[in-house]
Amino acid sequence: MPELKVTPLGAGQDVGRSCILLSIGGKNIMLDCGMHMGYNDERRFPDFTYVTPDGPLTSYIDCVIISHFHLDHCGALPYMSEMVGYNGPIYMTHPTKAIAPILLEDMRKVSVEKKGEQNFFTSQMIKDCMKKVVAVTLHQSVMVDNELEIKAYYAGHVLGAAMFWIRVGSQSVVYTGDYNMTPDRHLGAAWIDKCRPDLLISEATYATTIRDSKRCREKDFLKKVHECIDRGGKVLIPVFALGRAQELCILLETYWERMNLKAPIYFALGLTEKANNYYKMFITWTNQKIRKTFVQRNMFDFKHIKPFDRQFIDNPGPMVVFATPGMLHAGLSLQIFKKWAPNENNMIIMPGFCVQGTVGHKILNGAKKVEFENRQIVEVKMSVEYMSFSAHADAKGIMQLIQYCEPRNVMLVHGEAEKIAFLKEKIQQEFKIDCFNPANGETNIISTPVKIPIDVSLPLLKAEAKKFNALPPDPKRRRILHGVLVMKDSNVCLMDVDDACKEAGINRHVIRFTSTVSINDNGPSVSTAHKLHTFLTDKLPQWGVTFSEGEISVESVLVKVEGDDDESQKTVYVSWTNQDEDLGSYILGLINVMGQ
Amino acid sequence: MKLYCLSNDPNKPCHILTFREITVMLDCGLSMQSLLNFLPLSFVPSNRLLNLSNYMPPDVSDPDLEGELKENGERIFVDSPPEFGPPLDKLIDFAQVDVILISNYMCMMALPFVTEGTGFRGRVYATEPTLHIGRLLLEELVIYIEQCPKSSFSSQWKNYVHKCPSPFKEAFMPKSWKQIYNMSSVNASLSRIQMVGYNEKIDVYGALQVIPASSGYCLGSANWIISSDHEKIVYLSGSSTLTTHPRPMDHNALKNADVFIMTDLTQTPISNPDSMLGVLCVVVSLTLRGGGNVLIPCYPSGVVYDLFECLSAKMQESGVSNCPMFFVSPVADTSLAYSNILAEWLSTAKQNKVYVPDEPFPHALLVKNSKLKHFKHIYSDGFSTEFQEPCVVFCGHPSLRFGDVVQFIELWGNNPKNCIVFTEPDYDYIEALAPYQSLQMKIAHCAIDTSLNFTQANKLIKDLKPTTLVVPETYTKPPVSAPNLTELVIHNTPEVNLIPYKWGEIINLPVKRKQGQLFIETDVASKIVPVEIKPGLSLSTVTGTLNVKDNVHKVQDILDDQKLLNKNVKYEWGSVNINEFKQKLFQEGITDAKVESLGGNVVVIHLQDEDALIQLEDNNTHVVCNGDEALRTKLRNIVMQCLKTF
Ligand SMILES: [Zn+2]
Helix, strand or coil, X not given: CCEEEEEEEECCCCCCCCEEEEEECCEEEEECCCCCCCCCCHHHCCXXXXXXXXXXXXXXXXXXXXXXCCHHHHCCHHHHHXXXXXXXXXXXXXXXXXXXXXXXXXXXXXXXXXXXXXXXXXXXXHHHHHHCEEEECECCXXXXXXXXXXXXXXXXCCCCCEEEEEEECCEEEEECXXXXXXXXXXXXXXXXXXXXXXXXXXXXXXXXXXXXXXXXXXXXXXXXXXXXXXXXXXXXXXXXXXXXXXXXXXXHHHHHHHHCCCXXXXXXXXXXXXXXXXXXXCHHHCCHHHHHHCCCCCXXXXXXXXXXCHHHHHCCCCXXXXXXXXXXXXXXXXXXXXXXXXXXXXXXXXXXXXXXXXXHHHHHCXXXXXXXXXXXXXXXXXEEEECCCCCCXXXXXXXXXXXXXXXXXXXXXXXXXXXXXXXXXXXXXXXXXXXXXXXXXXXXEEECCCEEEEEEXXXXXXXXXXXXXXXXXXXXXXXXXXXXXXXXXXXXXXECHHHHHHHHCCCEEEEEEEEEEEEECCCCHXXXXXXXXXXXXXXXXXXXXXXXXXXXXXXXXXXXXXXXXXXXXXXXXXXXXXXXXXXXXXXXXXXXXXXX | CEEEECCXXXXXXXXXXXXXXXXXXECCCCECHHHHHECCCCCCCXXXXXXXXXXXXCCCCCHHHCCCEEEECCEEEECCCCCEECCCCCCCCHHHCCEEECCCHHHCCCHHHHHCCCCCCCEXXXXXXXXXXXXXXXXXXXXXXXCCCCCCCCCHHHHCHHHCCCCHHHCCCHHHCECCCCHHHHHHHHCCEEEECCCCCEEECCCEEEEEEECCCCCCCEEEEEECCCCEEEEECCCCCCCCCECCCCCHHHCCCCEEEECCCCCCCCCCHHHHHHHHHHHHHHHHHCCCCEEEECCCCXXXXXXXXXXXXXHHHCCCCCCCEEEECCCHHHHHHHHCCCHHHECHHHHHHHCCCCCCCCHHHHHHCCCEEEECCCCCCCHHHHCCCCCEEEECCCCCCCCCHHHHHHHHCCCCCCXXXXXXXXXXXXXXXHHHCCCCXXXXXXXXXXXXXXXXXXXXXXXXXXXXXXXXXXXXXXXXXXXXXXXCCCCCCCCCEEEEECCCCEEECCCCCCXXXXXXXXXXXXXXXXXXXXXXXXXXXXXXXXXXXXXXXXXXXXXXXXXXXXXXXXXXECCCCHHHHHHHHHHCCCCCEEEEEEECCEEEEEECCCCEEEEECCCEEEEEEECCHHXXXXXXXXXXXXXXXX
């Protein structure tokens, strides 16, 4: 029985540092290569020694697939390819290829220049790594080699996010990366066809949440921002430069316009201008509404939102500031937080998930004091709000995706252990399929059914169809195909026995048996034959019993009656080939019993 | 497999391919040569056109024909809204078409004629740029015609075409010509299109797989690979091996086809696009420096993007960069906007710009710097204030029968300083200009056609090695314009079976299916026991339940409810050795066997005590006995021991 082997190096019963090894049909594939934002030591990268204790990975990995540009999915890529060593192909979509290097460089700067980390990858390494990237478009079938095929589907999580379908022979796997099943202000919903993979590896960030309606959350968000502004407070929204930020900007921009608000909205300089440019040029990846109207009005040209300057931190009066990074683990957003946290008029809105170990995670868990490396302690008096704007599928969405693609097995990753365990239960109950949730470093083996494609001679298929169609319709009747598989070098073809013998250059030898039975029946032998026909038809309901020219036939079995019309003793000949031995001897037995 | 040819214009192709009970339409081109027989539509009444004299064919006095035909310089024109030559609808009912495959946006202009009001219920596949830009072309066409409503429709003239002088007399099938569709048909028709990506495998009812492969001709242009499990058909439409803005042509996908249908080759077989571009640049510079204006009739997408890029650089060099370029089309803004968001469909050089991120085409920058100005119409807001001469104007339609180009010819036609430059290859420029003669403005002909020329096409065929090559008959003869250039044909070589076709023909294509495909599932596969007959050849019987769904055949294990079915049928082969057989009989206690030879390797063995008879021949054995099953089973075992099985 062929099998799939899956080992998470990261994201196994955990969020952050997504990196999953998949073995399928003799190919090894690395799904994502992320870093963990919560660690500053070697734990931030996946443990690649699992693949090989030392030396480059090139000969162990056939390809790397990156689902989207978030650093917890691609942050370890330059480390893996340039420092550990990997020269094979890396696949990602065009927008991911465009945006990922910018985020990597930004993260590198924060880590090396601000935190002074050593032994980090360099700018040149990011460039060299990106040279190994092959950009793919949605639904394009990409042959990595002669046997390994991949195909990207729209995931709707961030610009360019994709789910990947992976196939070798008759085995297939879908890896979702992060995805979102409900369209939002700038992206469409994830979509996949009924591809029936052997395994669906799905993220499960919001495994236990059924999120309330999007509209309510938006209203809530705007109300909280408005209240804070009204009391003269400052609102800090830590975001990733690309993704949620654009959606919230569209939201605030239209609200400011409608309510005629005057408080300034700032967007921290740097990535943002460029970011909006990417959105403009990859507009085909956004949702239908934006795509339709982009010629008249580009949604990403904002009127009310202005670039931020560091000096504004100490400006008096209300303001709203978007700043990176989103988990408050470094950079400008952290700097602003330290200044604004002690004032209870201010507010921080965390619009996304924060991994363990980050400041974002701490304050979301109610920490009133945060201690930093240099012993600096910051009191958190500002109000802390969590708004789940992260575009992940919730439990309902995950169930929906399973329904769409009809996998034979499901594996949940990228979620907290207990939540995953809960959803696993639910999936097994609802879909009656196996569900796996390996921890990091744990290998799951999933056996898959064989579906071997072989050639078949058309005359064989036609003969079967003709025979089947000749029988009276019966919904319970199964179609039986029988033939001889001719395996010649690497060619395999199913054909009828005569063609197979010809192909093999041998003579078939037909063994036929004819047994005679005497029975007593008055009248002409034809009427005896008719009686036998009725009798056999009744006894063999699933078989086509035919009668012509005084002979009864079932498959190769022939039954003939001889004897004078005025004598009661009749001789019945039952004849069959060796291939119908069971059927022939059964019929013989039936007639024997009848004759006694 | 059959191929129907529904279009008489190889550059606006439309075919039907039937294979495995699926009906596929290959492209949906609209022949527009008919336009040249009509008077231009002008939204400002033109005295000159209004004053053309009526024409009446010799010996005809039909009062209904009065005023329908006009004459200018020995050319005859119909005074009526222009009509188009849709695909032939007599050979096939469009309601039967399962799938339409569109190669590029120039080959879909007849789509509303085929899909609307015909009972069509199939699917239409095209790439994303083909859909977006195709929409622009269709919309532009409808707007151009609807903005100049004509009060009367002429129809009588169709009865007298044969009595008119050439070239009017040669008009192809005028009785089948149709008025243009309306915008709601365009929208309904385009809403049927399903967008596909290059190398996306599309399943057609389980019987066929179709894949679009990049063809290098224009944004989103594709060739189609249509395959079943054993046959491969390639349909090559507009393709280019030149380096311009689109993604390069994908050769690999086209290799080793059983049938290769090739159409839409260059319309300018004699000229070379690069040198034409060179001439164009010189003409533009000279005209501008001489204080004249340049008028370039064009489609709103395609080569025009390269012209913006190339001309702006050239104008800079020649010191005429202060002359603006105007791009006038109802869809100019959308066309420019779309060109910059389709990065994934562009050449690598253009694609790399997006990663910076810069716009892939410089025309966004040209617009920003006011070097290129675009307007929907010349009467749009702001045009008159922005307009300055001398300048270069790009506008439609290349047939010169409608669109803003009609107004520009009226405006500039009488000044010999001005120049009209023909770059689109679709129309004969002399015929296009005929209703306007006599003009004073200069005329330059620099048709730029990037599609394959005959040398490239022949080389391609040599590389791709199809078994059968199917081409329009016109490609097997030198072009009408150059009958001596016998190299301008598709060569008939011994390696390829060349089949030419003509409009209205149905061709049988030589693909005989001998094999199909089926899938064997685990339980069945595990029961396969290959028996080696000779080195490298093994046989094994296979029996299973056949499951046919959507043309996909699967063999599964047989459930136990089918009584008496021999699930492990084996076959015997070889011959029975008589001595061996007798010996085995003896071992089983049968000692009274009497062997009688009947000649010709036929031997009969009588078992008198047992009342049985065995007839042995080379290829068969017949065991005849009474109802004694124990005896028969014994004999069966002995026979089988003497034979080989698989
Ligand atoms: Zn993500």
